[in-house]
Amino acid sequence: MLLSIENLCVKYGNIQPLHGITFHVNEGEIVTLIGANGAGKTTILYSIARLPPPEAPRVISGDIVFQGQSILQTTPSDVVKNLHLALSPEGRRIFGNLTVWENLKLATYARAKEADLGKEYDYVFTLFPRLKERRNQRSESLSGGEQQMLAVGRALMTGCKTLLLDEPSMGLAPVLKYELFRKLKQLNEEGMTILLVEQNANLALHLAHRGYVLDTGTIVAAGTSAELLGNPEVKKAYLGG
Amino acid sequence: MLRRYSVHLSLATVGGLIVYLAHQEYISLYIMSVLMFMGVNIIMSTSLNLVNGYMGEFSCGHGGFMCVGAYVSSLLGVWLFAGDKVFGAPLLNPKYTLYAFPLLILVGGIAAALAGLLVAIPSYKTRGDYLAIITLASNYIIISVIENIGAIGGSRGFMGMKQLINAMGKSVDLPWMPIWVFLFTVFCIWLMRRYISSTFGKGVIAICQDEVAAEIMSVNTNKIKTITFMVSSGMAGIAGGLFAYILGYVNPGSFNILKSTEVLVMVYLGGMGSLSGSVLSAILFTILLELLRPLQIVKWIVIPLLLIILMQFRPEGIMGNRELGDIFPKLKKFYRFK
Numbered sequence: 266m267l268l269s270i271e272n273l274c275v276k277y278g279n280i281q282p283l284h285g286i287t288f289h290v291n292e293g294e295i296v297t298l299i300g301a302n303g304a305g306k307t308t309i310l311y312s313i314a315r316l317p318p319p320e321a322p323r324v325i326s327g328d329i330v331f332q333g334q335s336i337l338q339t340t341p342s343d344v345v346k347n348l349h350l351a352l353s354p355e356g357r358r359i360f361g362n363l364t365v366w367e368n369l370k371l372a373t374y375a376r377a378k379e380a381d382l383g384k385e386y387d388y389v390f391t392l393f394p395r396l397k398e399r400r401n402q403r404s405e406s407l408s409g410g411e412q413q414m415l416a417v418g419r420a421l422m423t424g425c426k427t428l429l430l431d432e433p434s435m436g437l438a439p440v441l442k443y444e445l446f447r448k449l450k451q452l453n454e455e456g457m458t459i460l461l462v463e464q465n466a467n468l469a470l471h472l473a474h475r476g477y478v479l480d481t482g483t484i485v486a487a488g489t490s491a492e493l494l495g496n497p498e499v500k501k502a503y504l505g506g
Numbered sequence: 507m508l509r510r511y512s513v514h515l516s517l518a519t520v521g522g523l524i525v526y527l528a529h530q531e532y533i534s535l536y537i538m539s540v541l542m543f544m545g546v547n548i549i550m551s552t553s554l555n556l557v558n559g560y561m562g563e564f565s566c567g568h569g570g571f572m573c574v575g576a577y578v579s580s581l582l583g584v585w586l587f588a589g590d591k592v593f594g595a596p597l598l599n600p601k602y603t604l605y606a607f608p609l610l611i612l613v614g615g616i617a618a619a620l621a622g623l624l625v626a627i628p629s630y631k632t633r634g635d636y637l638a639i640i641t642l643a644s645n646y647i648i649i650s651v652i653e654n655i656g657a658i659g660g661s662r663g664f665m666g667m668k669q670l671i672n673a674m675g676k677s678v679d680l681p682w683m684p685i686w687v688f689l690f691t692v693f694c695i696w697l698m699r700r701y702i703s704s705t706f707g708k709g710v711i712a713i714c715q716d717e718v719a720a721e722i723m724s725v726n727t728n729k730i731k732t733i734t735f736m737v738s739s740g741m742a743g744i745a746g747g748l749f750a751y752i753l754g755y756v757n758p759g760s761f762n763i764l765k766s767t768e769v770l771v772m773v774y775l776g777g778m779g780s781l782s783g784s785v786l787s788a789i790l791f792t793i794l795l796e797l798l799r800p801l802q803i804v805k806w807i808v809i810p811l812l813l814i815i816l817m818q819f820r821p822e823g824i825m826g827n828r829e830l831g832d833i834f835p836k837l838k839k840f841y842r843f844k
Binding site for chain 2: 342354359370371372
């Protein structure tokens with residue numbers, strides 16, 4: 266088990282969005298968390314990335330274990346730097362007044378001393394050739410799909426081995442959505458572990474190996490993608506009948 | 507080849523010309539002092555732009571750091587190289603003043619940077635309005651501390667720096683103040699440019715855009731804030747030291763909130779996050795202040811009015827967040843400035 270969330274309860278002030286969540290991610294897997302708005306999906310990812318309040322909630326009980334060790338005391342920059350765990354946040358949150366290239370460069374902040382970064386830029390640019398064309402453009406001038414690719418590319422440039430993706434398909438045209446998901450599959454085949462949070466349950470379950478269904482802070486269903494796709498209740502609630 | 511060194515060449519020419527003209531006394535002392543204040547203002551506005559423009563925080567007590575730099579470098583200078591009724595006879599032979607002078611200014615800068623550290627720590631938790639209040643308060647604290655130390659003159663001020671200037675002139679007969687102001691101004695602009703174009707500097711801009719996203723990208727935001735605050739206030743300290751030696755006299759009143767506001771105006775006038783904008787607006791603003799000098803106190807009605815008009819018609823400032831090279835791409839052919 267690479268990452269396991271054990272009975273996690275968190276609070277934002279007085280509001281408790283998660284009521285004892287338990288799930289795990291194995292190395293090399295794509296695991297998806299699906300659920301309606303407000304189910305607590307983003308909260309889980311923020312908790313794993315160890316963002317400080319007010320963005321992320323306070324953990325009141327339970328544990329987040331990564332490679333056998335609790336990461337509750339780890340700082341956000343150490344999560345990226347030492348655990349090689351990167352989050353591509355919801356709504357992209359790229360740095361609009363930096364160029365595409367500078368956005369990618371910034372992601373290498375913690376490992377600027379490493380010599381062999383050229384290869385990794387090339388890797389991101391072969392994965393997303395559009396970014397290469399636009400490398401000297403301000404990233405706020407990119408289209409939504411390109412911005413999403415930049416958000417993923419930026420996460421990759423941190424040198425991560427585990428990728429947390431929050432709603433990567435949000436606001437993308439169907440063609441771009443499929444293209445992005447193909448890239449994610451390719452990444453996974455090359456060894457990346459992916460935890461995917463997604464509104465588009467159908468698409469997510471077709472990509473992922475396993476999935477968990479969340480409802481108002483608890484896990485209501487779990488299983489392999491095929492099982493969940495066949496589950497009548499999941500079908501009814503999240504897959505449109 | 508020419509392109510590579512064009513900036514160095516033009517800087518050397520301008521610097522040499524100013525020194526030559528000053529030495530031959532072709533330009534009057536008044537114009538010379540305006541030029542020197544221009545240099546001080548350039549350092550002040552570019553350094554505040556680092557925090558307010560690039561990092562997107564709101565610091566409005568820049569005058570306080572300038573005050574720390576001014577007092578530390580003048581007290582140290584007078585203590586070491588000049589006779590004074592407080593400190594007694596000089597500790598070192600005044601003929602070394604020339605070599606020690608840049609160090610004196612730098613020590614003032616370091617002291618101001620340490621003062622900046624005190625403001626940086628609350629900035630971990632607060633942003634925006636709250637940080638503005640903290641910096642404002644620190645400005646007041648610094649001023650009132652100095653006003654209440656009788657030994658260094660209190661609110662009457664402190665003098666004796668002219669002796670150092672004279673000592674430098676005796677060692678080598680050149681107009682040293684314009685030279686030092688010029689060199690430090692160039693140094694500060696160069697430092698800012700390097701700082702902002704480094705990966706570290708991209709982190710500063712990232713904090714301005716989205717602090718959380720920066721944190722997700724492994725950027726240690728607290729470290730960046732601390733260092734940026736220290737660099738910015740340190741540069742204000744350098745400006746303060748130069749200011750003190752240009753005048754030959756400092757009093758805490760010249761670093762009060764009016765000074766901080768003046769610097770803020772320069773930053774907003776030039777454009778947030780534009781280095782060349784800050785330089786331009788510092789130059790324009792210094793000239794403007796001198797032109798409006800006959801109006802006396804009325805100029806503090808005219809200048810805010812100009813600011814209001816500017817905000818109405820060009821809220822992003824003269825340059826926005828662009829640099830000179832972005833507006834006139836052809837210029838890039840002639841220089842390469844790193």
